[in-house]
Amino acid sequence: MSAAPEKLKAFKLRYEAGEPVKDLAVAFDIPIGSIDNWVRKSGAKKRSTRPNRRRGHIDQAKRDEIIRLYTTERFAYGPTAKRAHVSVSTVREVLREAGVQTRGPKGGRKTAKLSADQRVEIATRYDAGEGSPALAREFGITPRTVLITCRLFGVEIRTRSGNRRRLEDSERSEICEFYERDRLTPRQISETYNIPEYSVRSILRKQGIRLRGADQWLPLQLLTIYRFTWPDGRFYIGIRGPNAKNREQTGWNDFVKDCRAVYPDIEPEDIAVGVPAYIGIGIKARLIEPVYRSADCLNRRSGETHTLLTPDEFNRMQQRHRDWECSLNEEQRAVLQASRKRRALRAK
Numbered sequence: 641m642s643a644a645p646e647k648l649k650a651f652k653l654r655y656e657a658g659e660p661v662k663d664l665a666v667a668f669d670i671p672i673g674s675i676d677n678w679v680r681k682s683g684a685k686k687r688s689t690r691p692n693r694r695r696g697h698i699d700q701a702k703r704d705e706i707i708r709l710y711t712t713e714r715f716a717y718g719p720t721a722k723r724a725h726v727s728v729s730t731v732r733e734v735l736r737e738a739g740v741q742t743r744g745p746k747g748g749r750k751t752a753k754l755s756a757d758q759r760v761e762i763a764t765r766y767d768a769g770e771g772s773p774a775l776a777r778e779f780g781i782t783p784r785t786v787l788i789t790c791r792l793f794g795v796e797i798r799t800r801s802g803n804r805r806r807l808e809d810s811e812r813s814e815i816c817e818f819y820e821r822d823r824l825t826p827r828q829i830s831e832t833y834n835i836p837e838y839s840v841r842s843i844l845r846k847q848g849i850r851l852r853g854a855d856q857w858l859p860l861q862l863l864t865i866y867r868f869t870w871p872d873g874r875f876y877i878g879i880r881g882p883n884a885k886n887r888e889q890t891g892w893n894d895f896v897k898d899c900r901a902v903y904p905d906i907e908p909e910d911i912a913v914g915v916p917a918y919i920g921i922g923i924k925a926r927l928i929e930p931v932y933r934s935a936d937c938l939n940r941r942s943g944e945t946h947t948l949l950t951p952d953e954f955n956r957m958q959q960r961h962r963d964w965e966c967s968l969n970e971e972q973r974a975v976l977q978a979s980r981k982r983r984a985l986r987a988k
Contacts (some may be wrong), residue, residue, distance in 0.1 A: 754781070
């Protein structure tokens with residue numbers, strides 16, 4: 641259905657006058673998607689899709705503000721556009737129309753553009769504790785320029801953590817000794833030297849020291865020692881502590897291997913012999929009730945399927961297990977022995 645010439649003429653006048661598209665769609669009862677067709681049919685001059693960025697929409701006060709920010713405050717294109725709430729292209733257009741001589745791509749970032757008083761003020765305020773990003777925003781320069789200016793005045797540059805002193809070589813060596821010899825954690829070391837924890841880890845890595853896992857144990861840390869068994873009668877030493885969530889971690893396995901190396905012939909009835917093995921490497925330990933694994937659970941990696949028993953219950957269950965073995969015939973015993981050998985080989 642074609643529009644009447646009178647409607648097209650009225651549409652053209654209102655469209656070129658700047659009336660919003662939504663209002664035109666309501667006034668002429670047409671979809672917004674048909675506006676372009678009406679513009680073409682009416683012969684109207686199509687408006688820009690971004691009218692706020694046209695030069696004609698920048699008033700004189702805004703132009704003066706842009707020129708002042710760029711020339712007097714010496715802000716670069718980006719900071720000027722941000723403070724004037726316009727685009728960078730608009731800043732360039734305004735400066736070009738006003739005949740302002742623009743700086744090069746790095747012209748606003750040279751310390752030579754700062755006056756002597758400004759450089760002194762930057763160095764003084766940075767030395768008093770102000771951050772380089774805040775100073776850079778205020779003076780219209782980059783944080784790197786702030787740091788360069790401070791170095792020219794002999795001001796010590798702070799690290800990202802805010803720590804204003806640098807560690808000496810002797811202190812770095814002490815950190816490594818605390819970590820390796822005294823078994824302190826990076827957090828404890830960071831609190832001692834008042835530096836962030838990630839800085840301690842970085843120092844240790846640079847010295848070629850392998851960091852311990854999250855499940856390592858501290859000197860004199862209280863752990864719980866327990867023992868569990870499979871139906872084949874093999875007993876294993878284990879530990880539980882506040883951080884020992886994953887018992888397959890390398891640190892846990894190494895820990896257990898050390899204890900087995902010291903006491904390779906630990907029997908179920910004298911489990912307390914294993915306590916000195918733990919204490920000998922600087923860890924407090926206490927003994928709890930034994931742990932027994934039922935006959936239907938042979939998964940050594942599962943830490944949630946064991947059942948804690950009292951010593952009497954444990955002994956009774958062991959007796960029932962021995963009675964069950966005695967009730968087997970020769971063929972069943974042979975199958976059981978073969979199964980134990982296979983499990984023993986897999987456990988090695």
